Amino acid sequence: MRDMRLQRVHTAKRRRTSLILLVATGILALGLFAGGCGGDDEEDETTAQPSAETVDVTAADYSFDLSATPTAETKEITLENVGEEQHQLIFARINEGSTLQEAIEAEGQKGTAEELGIIVAPPGGAAKQPIEIKKPLEPGNYAMVCTFRTKDGEPHYSLGQQEEFEIAE
Numbered sequence: 001m002r003d004m005r006l007q008r009v010h011t012a013k014r015r016r017t018s019l020i021l022l023v024a025t026g027i028l029a030l031g032l033f034a035g036g037c038g039g040d041d042e043e044d045e046t047t048a049q050p051s052a053e054t055v056d057v058t059a060a061d062y063s064f065d066l067s068a069t070p071t072a073e074t075k076e077i078t079l080e081n082v083g084e085e086q087h088q089l090i091f092a093r094i095n096e097g098s099t100l101q102e103a104i105e106a107e108g109q110k111g112t113a114e115e116l117g118i119i120v121a122p123p124g125g126a127a128k129q130p131i132e133i134k135k136p137l138e139p140g141n142y143a144m145v146c147t148f149r150t151k152d153g154e155p156h157y158s159l160g161q162q163e164e165f166e167i168a169e
């Protein structure tokens with residue numbers, strides 16, 4: 001009788017041990033899975049979109065490189081300059097019925113565009129503050145341009161320092 005009870009205690013103990021093992025294995029598997037996902041985010045941009053809440057823009061002579069395409073959720077745009085010339089980032093919404101080219105030629109006037117922010121970064125430095133976006137970006141066409149000019153008088157946007165993108169409905 002005493003032996004039987006002892007055996008039952010043993011069995012219960014063994015069950016509990018295997019349950020703990022199972023839970024531990026589950027957590028480990030979950031961890032591995034999450035780890036795998038994180039890796040994918042960084043390596044494969046086609047399947048997983050990086051967060052666009054903060055968009056980091058790197059300016060060079062004469063281009064913009066964006067960490068992510070802005071979305072309605074974008075709240076902040078930062079600017080770093082790895083070039084040898086000073087660059088600016090004008091962030092604007094291109095109004096319906098206008099093209100980026102028209103907006104640039106009209107310098108945003110005549111209702112072609114709505115400027116949302118301007119920041120400037122010195123060569124090898126960063127803008128003092130980001131462009132802060134207070135409310136969700138409405139669907140439409142947006143652009144980032146630099147209108148500074150080279151010594152020869154050529155505007156940077158015409159040398160490639162412009163990015164255009166759309167925020168979908």
Ligand SMILES: [Cu+2]
Pocket residue numbers: 062086087088146147148156161
């Ligand atoms: Cu520039």
